[in-house]
Amino acid sequence: MTTADHxxxxxxxxxxxxxxxxxxxxxxxxxxxxxxxxxxxxxxxHSWDTFNIPGVGEFNVEFDGYVRVVRSEATDCEWAGAxxxxxxxxxxxxxxxxxxxxxxTTLNPDCLSAGQIRTPFDPYAGEGPAAKACRMAVGCLFDMxxxxxxxxxxxxxxxxxxxxxxxxxAGAPGKGQIYRMLPLYDVQDxxxxxxxxxxxxxxxxxxxxxxxxVR
Amino acid sequence: MTTADHxxxxxxxxxxxxxxxxxxxxxxxxxxxxxxxxxxxxxxxHSWDTFNIPGVGEFNVEFDGYVRVVRSEATDCEWAGAxxxxxxxxxxxxxxxxxxxxxxTTLNPDCLSAGQIRTPFDPYAGEGPAAKACRMAVGCLFDMxxxxxxxxxxxxxxxxxxxxxxxxxAGAPGKGQIYRMLPLYDVQDxxxxxxxxxxxxxxxxxxxxxxxxVR
Numbered sequence: 001m002t003t004a005d006h007x008x009x010x011x012x013x014x015x016x017x018x019x020x021x022x023x024x025x026x027x028x029x030x031x032x033x034x035x036x037x038x039x040x041x042x043x044x045x046h047s048w049d050t051f052n053i054p055g056v057g058e059f060n061v062e063f064d065g066y067v068r069v070v071r072s073e074a075t076d077c078e079w080a081g082a083x084x085x086x087x088x089x090x091x092x093x094x095x096x097x098x099x100x101x102x103x104x105t106t107l108n109p110d111c112l113s114a115g116q117i118r119t120p121f122d123p124y125a126g127e128g129p130a131a132k133a134c135r136m137a138v139g140c141l142f143d144m145x146x147x148x149x150x151x152x153x154x155x156x157x158x159x160x161x162x163x164x165x166x167x168x169x170a171g172a173p174g175k176g177q178i179y180r181m182l183p184l185y186d187v188q189d190x191x192x193x194x195x196x197x198x199x200x201x202x203x204x205x206x207x208x209x210x211x212x213x214v215r
Numbered sequence: 216m217t218t219a220d221h222x223x224x225x226x227x228x229x230x231x232x233x234x235x236x237x238x239x240x241x242x243x244x245x246x247x248x249x250x251x252x253x254x255x256x257x258x259x260x261h262s263w264d265t266f267n268i269p270g271v272g273e274f275n276v277e278f279d280g281y282v283r284v285v286r287s288e289a290t291d292c293e294w295a296g297a298x299x300x301x302x303x304x305x306x307x308x309x310x311x312x313x314x315x316x317x318x319x320t321t322l323n324p325d326c327l328s329a330g331q332i333r334t335p336f337d338p339y340a341g342e343g344p345a346a347k348a349c350r351m352a353v354g355c356l357f358d359m360x361x362x363x364x365x366x367x368x369x370x371x372x373x374x375x376x377x378x379x380x381x382x383x384x385a386g387a388p389g390k391g392q393i394y395r396m397l398p399l400y401d402v403q404d405x406x407x408x409x410x411x412x413x414x415x416x417x418x419x420x421x422x423x424x425x426x427x428x429v430r
Contacts, residue, residue, distance in 0.1 A: 009224045009225065010224065010225045010226070011225070011369055012369050012370060013369055013370070013398065014398075014400070014406060014407070014408065014409070015406050052336045058336070075408070083408065085408075114369075116398065116409070120395050120396060121267045121273070121395070121396060121412070121414055122395065122414075133395055133396070135394065135395075135396075137369070137370045154226055154227050154228055154329075154352070155227060155228070155352045155371055155373065156370055156371070158370065158394060160394055160395070177392070177394040179350065179373060179375055179392040180335050180336070180337060180348055180350075180375070181333075181335060181336060181348070181350075183228065183229075183331065185229070191229060191230050192229070193229065193290070193298065193300075194229070194331070197336070199336055199337075
């Protein structure tokens with residue numbers, strides 16, 4: 001199930017159409033310094049998140065799962081000038097926490113989670129082609145059964161990958177750009193006080209998955 | 216004019232009502248380590264922004280203007296446990312740029328720009344009461360007449376002030392938490408490529424203004 005058919009009120013970046021775009025699975029080559037054809041990347045993802053739940057505690061949890069990302073056509077066939085736009089169309093990440101239970105993170109269907117890959121204005125010095133910067137602004141649902149709540153963010157989680165040498169940046173480490181604490185709200189009381197905070201997030205992008213791994 | 220009467224599709228934080236909340240102007244005392252009564256703070260603001268407009272150039276511009284911020288009742292009458300929620304209900308910042316003309320930044324009326332002040336989970340060590348952290352997620356319109364465009368952001372600009380010892384944190388320096396580049400879109404082509412990027416922002420909160428200064 002994707003969130004594609006749900007009306008999105010919050011748009012975090014440029015929309016990318018999925019119409020006619022092929023799904024890409026295990027075995028798809030990832031070529032360095034080369035803008036690829038449009039595709040839906042089915043990729044593994046692993047992350048280490050820290051939640052702070054006031055009155056309950058701080059919890060370091062490790063998630064594993066997958067994402068499905070639709071990529072636009074590159075704006076240029078040469079690497080140097082190419083920009084690529086992305087939408088996160090599906091995400092499922094699961095963590096086991098003794099205190100919080102089995103946490104499942106999915107996309108908030110009210111949000112278009114979106115990003116882009118382009119050459120930064122402050123590139124790292126180095127030989128060869130300039131590496132790109134990847135960013136994605138994400139609206140999540142964090143289902144925490146032992147807490148009896150599903151939490152969501154209103155500031156997007158900004159996931160970034162630097163030193164991008166291929167698209168997708170399979171295998172690359174990344175970071176959630178969280179300044180001190182990102183407020184999380186209860187879907188049952190969306191205008192109430194935040195019930196938790198995401199205070200840290202780092203991740204590793206995995207490689208292409210087999211089709212049965214994202215079903 | 217405020218954006219209060221416009222339907223907001225993008226909600227960046229907790230809504231705070233303006234009903235019955237008094238406007239506060241020049242002469243209002245700011246008391247350290249003390250949660251204040253609810254109010255609408257009419258404050259000066261000064262900022263230094265860097266824009267990168269692909270194909271045009273990089274521009275460092277200095278803005279001056281004001282904000283109007285409605286503050287909720289504090290969740291506790293003691294400083295240590297008090298949390299305060301804020302909505303930015305009006306902003307007008309003006310900069311003169313030789314290349315970009317007279318830039319005017321206002322609130323995007325589609326967005327509820329919102330924030331909070333609370334004790335961080337990673338407080339600075341020190342004597343006396345713990346200083347708080349202030350954050351505000353903001354949706355802006357950047358009118359750039361010489362470019363012939365009005366730009367807007369889809370990832371909120373996260374404005375933060377650390378070491379907050381009074382509410383409002385009048386006179387305090389702050390920072391926009393921008394990782395490398397925050398994409399800006401053209402209001403006339405909202406689903407098109409970003410036409411510019413905000414790459415840096417720092418600011419100083421001013422003090423209370425006289426009523427005629429925010430008219």
